[in-house]
Amino acid sequence: MLITSLLRICLTRSFQPFIFKNKSSNYLDYADEPEMGLYVHIPFCRSLCSFCPYCKVVYHRETAEKYKLALLKEIEIAGSRLKTKKKVTSLYIGGGTPALMLDDLKDIIDCLKKYFVIQQGIGMELHPDDINPEALVQIKRAGVTMVSIGIQSFHQESISVLGRKNTDFAARLRLVQKVDFDVVDVDLIFALPGQTEDILLQDMEEAFSNGATQISTYPFIDFTFTDNDYRPMPEKEKKKLLNSIVNYCWRTGRERTSVWTFAQKNTGKYSSITRDSYLGFGVSAATLLRREFKINTFSLDDYIRKIEQDRVPTALTIDFTLRQRAAYYLFWNAYAMEIHPQKFQELIGKPLNQMYGLELWVGLKTGLIVKRNNVYYLTAKGAYYYHYIEQVYTTAYIDKMWNISRNTAFPDEIILK
Numbered sequence: 001m002l003i004t005s006l007l008r009i010c011l012t013r014s015f016q017p018f019i020f021k022n023k024s025s026n027y028l029d030y031a032d033e034p035e036m037g038l039y040v041h042i043p044f045c046r047s048l049c050s051f052c053p054y055c056k057v058v059y060h061r062e063t064a065e066k067y068k069l070a071l072l073k074e075i076e077i078a079g080s081r082l083k084t085k086k087k088v089t090s091l092y093i094g095g096g097t098p099a100l101m102l103d104d105l106k107d108i109i110d111c112l113k114k115y116f117v118i119q120q121g122i123g124m125e126l127h128p129d130d131i132n133p134e135a136l137v138q139i140k141r142a143g144v145t146m147v148s149i150g151i152q153s154f155h156q157e158s159i160s161v162l163g164r165k166n167t168d169f170a171a172r173l174r175l176v177q178k179v180d181f182d183v184v185d186v187d188l189i190f191a192l193p194g195q196t197e198d199i200l201l202q203d204m205e206e207a208f209s210n211g212a213t214q215i216s217t218y219p220f221i222d223f224t225f226t227d228n229d230y231r232p233m234p235e236k237e238k239k240k241l242l243n244s245i246v247n248y249c250w251r252t253g254r255e256r257t258s259v260w261t262f263a264q265k266n267t268g269k270y271s272s273i274t275r276d277s278y279l280g281f282g283v284s285a286a287t288l289l290r291r292e293f294k295i296n297t298f299s300l301d302d303y304i305r306k307i308e309q310d311r312v313p314t315a316l317t318i319d320f321t322l323r324q325r326a327a328y329y330l331f332w333n334a335y336a337m338e339i340h341p342q343k344f345q346e347l348i349g350k351p352l353n354q355m356y357g358l359e360l361w362v363g364l365k366t367g368l369i370v371k372r373n374n375v376y377y378l379t380a381k382g383a384y385y386y387h388y389i390e391q392v393y394t395t396a397y398i399d400k401m402w403n404i405s406r407n408t409a410f411p412d413e414i415i416l417k
């Protein structure tokens with residue numbers, strides 16, 4: 001992919017690709033990581049949706065019991081390295097369908113709390129079909145403060161493309177509204193085959209009017225290894241739909257909080273992907289530290305086996321060069337549409353201007369970014385280009401990485417150019 005290569009060469013000032021190696025270490029040096037988050041992956045689903053690229057398997061009770069034990073042990077292996085409890089920003093429980101391990105949720109959270117002080121809340125993904133009053137009480141009691149509901153679309157024709165059925169999502173969302181969560185995020189997919197602007201904006205309105213405080217709306221991406229009968233819309237159509245979402249939110253007084261998230265004013269904001277560093281637990285979970293990025297094996301059996309042998313289940317590690325780490329930081333902070341030079345310097349150890357003076361100058365001159373109070377913000381034009389590049393990057397990097405990892409539990413090496 002020409003764009004990702006050019007961007008990588010430009011931001012890292014090097015022709016060296018990103019090289020992930022089959023390397024693991026039981027010792028993780030994260031005690032001094034600032035602003036660190038936690039992630040737990042629950043890979044079980046009732047059935048597997050054809051469009052979904054995530055690491056998941058069909059739920060099986062005995063496997064889930066073994067998985068829980070492995071997960072707790074992985075947390076113990078990482079946590080027992082700490083001399084004192086470590087403050088972390090947040091915990092996010094994703095999947096899969098985490099509600100399939102609802103009875104284990106409290107044990108998993110309590111195990112993490114033995115080693116970590118979670119300061120800004122606990123988020124959890126919810127499949128709409130798992131929403132009922134009893135489950136919500138259990139989730140709330142476990143300490144969850146934010147839920148992210150994978151509705152994708154309220155429109156039956158749109159979600160039948162995804163092999164889904166609308167089981168009265170609006171009513172389920174209203175049940176969530178009755179519980180006092182800080183953030184209720186609804187995931188919607190835009191640019192679904194056949195989706196018109198009217199259908200999309202009705203989806204947005206239905207989510208907000210039934211209790212969503214935030215909407216994360218991602219374009220439909222056809223991963224090479226998923227089983228979709230439909231092709232994504234041309235980029236021109238996607239651009240039109242994204243613009244209509246932006247205009248709708250502007251007209252109705254909602255805020256844009258990242259390239260693909262929009263929120264009610266004066267509500268909490270939540271993003272699971274814009275942390276400066278995080279520790280991931282579970283099959284396929286990723287860990288990002290100051291100078292390295294690790295990914296656990298995607299094979300559930302191998303994950304459990306490794307942990308039973310007292311080994312970490314890391315499949316791939318990249319040791320970042322300084323420039324690679326800086327580029328990674330910039331990329332994900334640009335998604336949040338804000339780049340703080342001071343935070344950049346704290347994490348990377350060098351001034352932003354010194355490393356990326358040329359890019360900032362070009363960005364300001366072309367209207368992709370603006371500078372206010374010493375912070376750089378993406379403009380609407382900058383956000384559109386980011387949206388475009390993020391899709392190209394997903395196809396060139398994430399698709400390749402996940403595809404290999406799905407087929408090989410411990411690949412020798414993955415090179416991303």
Ligand code: SF4
Nearest residue numbers: 045048049052095096
């Ligand atoms: S979309 Fe959700 S329910 Fe469907 S397979 Fe993916 S994680 Fe499971």
